[in-house]
Amino acid sequence: MSEKNREGKRTARQKLAAEREKQKSKDRRRRALIVGASVVCVLGLAAVIGVIGANAGKDDGGEAAGPVVAPSGAQGKDSLAIPVGKESAKSTLTIWEDFRCPACKAFELAYRDTIHELTEAGQLKVEYHLATIIDGNMGGTGSRKAANAAACAQDAGKFTPYHDVLFANQPAESDDAFADESKLLDLAREVDGLDTTLFQECVKNGTHNSWVEKSNEAFTSGGFGGTPTVLLDGENVYQDRSMTPEKLKQKVLDANK
Known part of the structure; x- marks a missing residue:
């Protein structure tokens, strides 16, 4: 090569x-x-x-959601109902309400005395379910905070009187006044024995916030048309435009015969 x-x-x-x-x-x-x-x-x-x-786990108010803590004595599925009245009552009135809802206030002012009369007589048991649809529709957190405060009142055995005070002092629908915890605490002073350190801490800490949110989820998934939704033994009596407190009372008495 x-x-x-x-x-x-x-x-x-x-x-x-x-x-x-x-x-x-x-x-x-x-x-x-x-x-x-x-x-x-x-x-x-x-x-x-x-x-x-x-x-x-953050809610609309930007606060981290905590564990679901049901108020004392809550009953029903997921402990979402606050019961009022005797367990032995034959008739049950189920009420879905929002403390910012004007129609709920109108219902309460019209029917409250009749409902109290029937529950105290052992004729009727009421199951209150709390919703927060106005927070969702109008913005704010007043529905949720008021519902939490009402659950705190339930812990203290003062749900009914505080519930009535909240509706009696309901702000305008567009006014998120119940988002101010000091307002909720001031109203508690109108209920004998409610304004305690435990109640104040429960309101300020949002102890039942997650429970309120779970209750509202149950409302939205329940197919209800709005608040208030009022069911007497499963029958939607609020949809009956001819219904009056007197007719409701008679329906309960007839059902209990």
Whole structure:
């Protein structure tokens, strides 16, 4: 073989070796980019999970939701009903209400005395369910905070009188006055024995906020048309426009014969 041919083969081998080294270098860079991109994806996913975790359990008021703490004596599915009246009563009135709801106030002012008369006589048991639809429709947190305060009053055995005071002092629908905890605490002074340190802490800490939210979820998933929703032994009596307190009383008495 001539020297010229040998030199040509050496040159070809060198070029081939150089190409192989160049390809290896490209492969190393590609693997590095893939690993780097994978790390970025993992970090990005971790960041997303972190954001979701940070925001999970926050309600509309921006406060972290706590455990669901039902008020004392709550009954029914998921302990979402606050009972008033004797357990032995034959008739049950189920009421879904929102403390910011003007129609709820109108119902309460019209029917309250009759309902009290029937519950005190052992003829009727009432199950109150609290909703927060006005917060959702108008904005704010007054429905939820008032409902929490009412649940706190239930803990103290003062639900009925405080419930009545809240409706008697209901602000205009667009006025989120019940979002001010000091307002709720001031109204508690109108109920004998309610303005205690325990009640104040329960209101300020939002002890039953998550329970109120769970109750509102049950309302929205229940297919009800709005608040108030009033059911006498399952019959929607509030939809009957001819219904009056006297007719409601008679229906209860007839059912109990």
